[in-house]
Amino acid sequence: MVEGFRPKNLREALEIRGKLSSVPIAGGTDLMIQKARGFGLKPDFDKPLLFISHLQELRQISVRDEKIHIGAGVLLSELLKNGKIPESLKMAVRQMASPPSRNLATIGGNICNASPAGDTLPYLYAVDAKLVLKSVSGERIVLISEFITGPKQNDLKSDELLTGIIIPDKVFSANYYKKVGTRKGMSLSKASFTGLADIENEKITDIRIAFGSVAPTIVRSQKIEAGIIRKPVSEINNAIPEILKKYAPLIQPIDDARSSAEYRKQVSLRLLENFLMKLT
Ligand SMILES: Cc1cc2nc3c(=O)[nH]c(=O)nc-3n(C[C@H](O)[C@H](O)[C@H](O)COP(=O)(O)OP(=O)(O)OC[C@H]3O[C@@H](n4cnc5c(N)ncnc54)[C@H](O)[C@@H]3O)c2cc1C
Incomplete structure (x- = not known):
């Protein structure tokens, strides 16, 4: 049997995290696939599960001091419906999984899963x-680029929850998101790309470029x-050739079942x- 806890509130969830080693489970759309052992067999969990997707404290979206605060347990489908969420994040979420999966999967799960193919990640980088990590003894706030330490690896402490x-x-004046997959829906990306920019008086005043899956x-x-900032459009x-040349060494994809390294690199640079x- 797999042991599980369903805390009444966030406080109780953090107390359980502090007392025993557990696996937080939100929508389970990553975890249940990773831990599945086959039809009729119980999943391979070696620690008790801590169910968190019902916790209202993790389901809120609010705007304070020019910042949007998104609860880690907010569902992907809720992000799409919420008027406070920037269109550039919605562009990525719309292409994730399928409507039924988006009704289970959470943004916090996508971050903690730490896959380089996670579709919310290029925008968030x-x-x-910033990520809020809480335990019974307090909270810390870290940049997402510091929290994710490698493929499927993060800096979550055993007593913490995101x-x-x-x-x-x-709102950026230019928003660009492209995901290249085997098909339009229900596929993990071979390559993904987020580009954001602000242009004022025909000059680039801000630009953000992030690549996924490479x-x-x-x-x-x-x-x-x-x-690139301050260049006239x-x-x-x-x-462009010089900018592509600078990014090329940073793009170091792998060959895997979804795509080849060479294809991923070429496509990423074309994106x-x-x-x-388009900025021009
Ligand atoms: C059919 C299918 C299609 C998919 N398509 C896509 C896709 O197109 N793009 C994409 O990016 N992903 C895709 N995924 C992966 C998955 O749906 C997403 O990564 C999703 O956002 C995970 O959220 P979850 O709530 O289900 O996470 P879970 O599976 O519950 O958890 C994932 C990991 O995060 C940890 N965790 C979750 N919440 C917290 C928290 N608050 N604090 C600490 N740790 C936490 C868990 O312990 C686990 O390690 C797909 C999955 C399936 C099954």
């Missing part, structure tokens, strides 16, 4: 999302972005090129 995600309440974690370079077309061309 691009906007420097309780919230903080993103800027900001390295152990999401690829973003603030150094290369800084080199009229100069972007000429600058970047397409985004930059």
Whole structure:
């Protein structure tokens, strides 16, 4: 039998996390696949499960001090319905899984699963999302790029839960998201790309570029972005070859069942090129 706890509230959930080693389970859409052993066999959990998807404290979305606070237990389908969520995040969520899965899967689960193919991640890296990690003894707030330490690896402590995600309440003038998969729905990405930019007086005043599925974690370079800021949009077309050359060494995909490394690299650079061309 798999042992499980269904805490009444977040406080009780954190107390359980503090007392014994457990596996938090939100929608279970990643966990149940990873731990499945086959028809009729119990999943392979070696620790008690801590059910958290019903906790109302994790299901809230609010705007405070020009920041959007998203509970870790907010469902993907709820993100799509909520007017406070930026369109650029919705663009990614709309292409995730299928409507029934989006009614179970949570944004917190997508982050903690830490897959380089996680579709909310390029946007969250691009906007420097901060994560709220709570335990009974307090909370810490870390950048998503510091929390995710490798493929399927994160810095969650055994007594912590991810309780919230903080993103800027900001609308970029250019929003671009492309996911390349085997088909439109129900497929994990071979490559994904988020591009965000602000343009004022024909000059680029802010730009964020993030690639998914092409390295152990999401690829973003603030150094290369800084080199593009202040360029007049009229100069972007000429600058494209140089920008692609700078990103090329950072894109180091692997061959796997979904795609080849070479295809992933070429497609990722073409997505970047397409985004930059659209800015002009
Ligand atoms: C058919 C199918 C299609 C899919 N398609 C896509 C897709 O297109 N794009 C994509 O990115 N993903 C896809 N996925 C993967 C999955 O649906 C998402 O990653 C989803 O967001 C995971 O959320 P969840 O709530 O189900 O996580 P769970 O499976 O419950 O948890 C995932 C991991 O996060 C941990 N965790 C969850 N919540 C917390 C928390 N609050 N605090 C600490 N740890 C936590 C769990 O312990 C576990 O390690 C698909 C999955 C399936 C089965």
